[in-house]
Amino acid sequence: MYVNIGGDMSVPAGSVSAVINLETVLPSCKSMTEFIESEDDRNRLQYLTEDIPRTLVMTDTKTYISSLSSSVLEKRLEKS
Secondary structure, three states: OEEEEEOOEEEEHHHEEEEEEHHHOOOOOHHHHHHHHHHHHOOOEEEOOOOOOOEEEEEOOOEEEEOOOHHHHHHHHHHO
């Protein structure tokens, strides 16, 4: 089963390893900033929106930044 994670992007539900609410991560959180930069350097980061980023979705092969809330994404994953 596939899950829409924002925009027109759908991923296999089983490939999602984490959904992180970026609204609760402090901008000063160095480890999260380093992780995002690392994913970008490895060409594994994809922005699904130009709006305010709300959620980071990690899959087996890529990391996505979505404008959907983490609660919406978690509900979609539970239904799949």
